[in-house]
Amino acid sequence: MIYLDHAAATPLSKHAFEVMKPYFDTEFFNPSAAYLPAQKTRYAYEAAKDEIAHVIGAKGADLVMTSGATESINLAFSTISKDAKVLISAVEHQAVRACAARTNNFEEIAVDKNGRVKLEDLEKKISPEVELVSVCLVSGELGTLQPMSDISRIVVAERQRRAMASEKRPIYLHCDASQGLGLMEAKVARLGVDLLTINAAKVYGPKGIGALYVGRGVKVNPLSVGGGQEMGLRSGTENVPATIAFATALTDAERHLSAERKRLQGLKQKLTKKLATIPNIKFHGNQKTQLPSFISFSVPGVDAERIIFALEMDEIYLSTGAACAASKGVKSPALKAIGLTDEEIAGSLRISMGKLNDEENIAEAGEKICAAIINEQKRLNRG
Amino acid sequence: MAKVFLGMSGGVDSAVSAYLLREAGHEVVGVYMKNWSKNLPGMKCPWAEDLADAKRTAVRLGLDFRVFDFESEYKQKVVDYMIEEYKKGNTPNPDIMCNQEIKFKLFAETAFEQGAEMIATGHYAQTDGKNLLRAVDENKDQTYFLYRISADVIPKIIFPVGGMNKPDVKKLAEEVGLTVAHKSESMGVCFVGEANIKDFLGEFVETKPGEIRELESDKVLGLHDGAIFYTLGQRHGLGIKTGLPYYVVKKDMDKNIVYVSQNLNSLSLWKKEIQLKDIIIRGEHDLSKLQARIRHRAPLVAAKLEGDMLIFDDEQKSLTPGQSIVLYSGDNCIGGGIIA
Numbered sequence: 016m017i018y019l020d021h022a023a024a025t026p027l028s029k030h031a032f033e034v035m036k037p038y039f040d041t042e043f044f045n046p047s048a049a050y051l052p053a054q055k056t057r058y059a060y061e062a063a064k065d066e067i068a069h070v071i072g073a074k075g076a077d078l079v080m081t082s083g084a085t086e087s088i089n090l091a092f093s094t095i096s097k098d099a100k101v102l103i104s105a106v107e108h109q110a111v112r113a114c115a116a117r118t119n120n121f122e123e124i125a126v127d128k129n130g131r132v133k134l135e136d137l138e139k140k141i142s143p144e145v146e147l148v149s150v151c152l153v154s155g156e157l158g159t160l161q162p163m164s165d166i167s168r169i170v171v172a173e174r175q176r177r178a179m180a181s182e183k184r185p186i187y188l189h190c191d192a193s194q195g196l197g198l199m200e201a202k203v204a205r206l207g208v209d210l211l212t213i214n215a216a217k218v219y220g221p222k223g224i225g226a227l228y229v230g231r232g233v234k235v236n237p238l239s240v241g242g243g244q245e246m247g248l249r250s251g252t253e254n255v256p257a258t259i260a261f262a263t264a265l266t267d268a269e270r271h272l273s274a275e276r277k278r279l280q281g282l283k284q285k286l287t288k289k290l291a292t293i294p295n296i297k298f299h300g301n302q303k304t305q306l307p308s309f310i311s312f313s314v315p316g317v318d319a320e321r322i323i324f325a326l327e328m329d330e331i332y333l334s335t336g337a338a339c340a341a342s343k344g345v346k347s348p349a350l351k352a353i354g355l356t357d358e359e360i361a362g363s364l365r366i367s368m369g370k371l372n373d374e375e376n377i378a379e380a381g382e383k384i385c386a387a388i389i390n391e392q393k394r395l396n397r398g
Numbered sequence: 399m400a401k402v403f404l405g406m407s408g409g410v411d412s413a414v415s416a417y418l419l420r421e422a423g424h425e426v427v428g429v430y431m432k433n434w435s436k437n438l439p440g441m442k443c444p445w446a447e448d449l450a451d452a453k454r455t456a457v458r459l460g461l462d463f464r465v466f467d468f469e470s471e472y473k474q475k476v477v478d479y480m481i482e483e484y485k486k487g488n489t490p491n492p493d494i495m496c497n498q499e500i501k502f503k504l505f506a507e508t509a510f511e512q513g514a515e516m517i518a519t520g521h522y523a524q525t526d527g528k529n530l531l532r533a534v535d536e537n538k539d540q541t542y543f544l545y546r547i548s549a550d551v552i553p554k555i556i557f558p559v560g561g562m563n564k565p566d567v568k569k570l571a572e573e574v575g576l577t578v579a580h581k582s583e584s585m586g587v588c589f590v591g592e593a594n595i596k597d598f599l600g601e602f603v604e605t606k607p608g609e610i611r612e613l614e615s616d617k618v619l620g621l622h623d624g625a626i627f628y629t630l631g632q633r634h635g636l637g638i639k640t641g642l643p644y645y646v647v648k649k650d651m652d653k654n655i656v657y658v659s660q661n662l663n664s665l666s667l668w669k670k671e672i673q674l675k676d677i678i679i680r681g682e683h684d685l686s687k688l689q690a691r692i693r694h695r696a697p698l699v700a701a702k703l704e705g706d707m708l709i710f711d712d713e714q715k716s717l718t719p720g721q722s723i724v725l726y727s728g729d730n731c732i733g734g735g736i737i738a
Contacts, residue, residue: 320450320453321453321457324453324454324457324458325457327454328458394460
């Protein structure tokens with residue numbers, strides 16, 4: 016198998032798997048129970064939260080653990096009032112788009128041809144009724160990094176303007192960091208965000224665990240109430256094993272971050288060079304502002320899904336340009352936003368590399384991907 | 399060798415059909431008909447997965463593949479028809495309507511427009527180029543669902559698996575490495591046909607509760623949640639607590655009353671002759687010597703057709719208005735009609 020879809024899911028690291036096991040077994044206790052062994056489980060849980068928080072430059076108490084990015088995003092959107100307006104970038108994940116759509120009052124911030132938010136468009140749209148600006152750290156379809164600190168400056172300026180004008184409406188910046196976390200620095204202070212969504216499933220942690228960083232003074236409304244866990248913001252017995260594994264996976268990723276980036280950058284260069292031999296190929300995004308694990312490209316005329324099905328016969332797994340959207344026949348809004356034609360969108364593929372890749376399998380993948388696409392082009396020409 | 403447009407559902411029968419057509423040297427275009435995509439209560443519509451399975455098979459066999467979007471036509475011709483029939487108190491068969499209006503009409507027309515010389519599907523049925531014939535696999539024969547297809551289209555149909563037994567189809571799928579070889583089989587042809595009819599109708603029709611009465615005594619035995627949901631001969635889901643089971647023997651749609659009886663010999667349940675409507679007969683046949691099938695997989699029974707009356711040699715049970723009776727002359731599925 017050559018796995019080229021790390022942006023969709025990553026395997027659980029052996030280290031993370033090992034550390035979580037006792038919490039299913041001997042340390043299974045409910046962390047809310049009073050006796051000592053349960054208290055020890057609670058300490059381990061709190062320590063894991065601190066460890067996760069540390070990676071993003073926060074404290075454990077700033078985190079609300081959730082079932083994953085989608086829940087975190089929903090929780091982030093719980094901060095807004097009924098008549099609020101929301102701004103999201105044009106390259107957001109479906110979860111953000113769906114949350115925004117529910118408000119009935121949202122606008123998209125335009126992006127350039129590389130999928131980067133146009134700051135002047137944000138400045139234009141940041142009106143007095145905007146309560147939430149939501150921009151991803153990295154676009155899941157393009158791998159494009161967003162200028163978070165510049166975006167933050169615009170949000171902060173608006174917040175200051177409102178303070179000076181005695182306007183009561185708050186404004187927050189939420190960043191969905193499900194893509195990018197573990198492969199780039201994501202400190203809340205440097206990003207300048209009030210809310211940050213993170214997720215274990217893409218950093219070699221388990222599925223079903225994520226968190227929302229909630230900045231001081233930001234008021235979130237719980238989606239579920241009950242026993243009052245997570246400071247009342249997310250009731251339900253804590254997912255101790257997954258939280259502990261998340262902490263380990265994230266810390267490991269952080270520790271090897273710069274070496275892994277360098278390694279992936281090297282693989283990306285080689286694979287890109289090979290793919291460039293495909294007639295009519297078009298690469299999306301700018302090298303400088305793209306995550307080193309990502310290659311996004313399109314081959315107009317070719318049906319990307321056919322390429323997926325052809326390559327799976329060689330046990331090479333990658334994704335169409337719009338991972339979630341493609342199988343439903345929905346055109347990817349992100350690919351549309353960067354100005355691709357329908358034909359280019361239909362012919363879009365996404366490669367996201369990671370730990371399962373090395374020089375050898377990337378070389379083989381390059382050969383096979385080129386062959387599959389060129390084969391398909393030939394088949395189409397015959398017809 | 400012909401240019402064949404094959405309807406691919408994502409199941410094993412149409413996948414093996416694709417393989418067989420390709421092996422026979424035809425130029426095959428796989429087509430997924432997107433007829434329905436809405437989830438229903440308790441049922442996730444598997445169209446996206448089915449489409450992916452169909453496309454995957456096409457790619458593995460190196461075939462061209464297309465999607466025909468028939469959602470609005472399906473809604474109009476099949477679903478609306480079905481709802482109307484239920485409202486009248488009948489129990490329609492959406493699969494039959496789907497074959498008549500969508501698969502062997504709209505699909506065929508669209509395929510021919512796009513250059514097809516022949517069409518194919520994974521149904522268990524056969525043709526001799528003129529007549530619709532029963533499948534070799536008696537147990538899987540689907541001519542019951544196909545009896546209303548037009549005589550004009552039959553010469554242009556290939557049923558690649560109609561001459562095979564189902565176990566052999568599955569075996570072949572496995573041997574040639576088709577990924578859908580072990581895909582679980584759905585009973586009906588259409589998704590809508592598989593849905594719990596109560597849940598399905600609940601989405602489209604407003605219903606009110608009414609009385610369940612005993613036919614003989616007119617005594618009220620209980621309440622039902624809409625006469626529309628009940629079918630003649632139905633025994634389960636009546637909510638009557640007694641020793642012997644009750645059967646639905648009659649429905650009064652205007653008064654919203656369902657009549658039941660414990661008497662299995664009730665005249666309402668057993669009939670020797672029945673009036674048919676919308677009869678179609680393909681070709682010339684001796685209508686006094688026919689075999690009839692009163693539901694899918696039911697054994698063939700001797701009958702004769704006189705005008706619009708079908709007369710059985712022996713009494714038949716639970717002949718339900720809206721359901722079809724399909725007529726055979728030997729292996730030839732000559733047509734049939736809908737119980738009036």
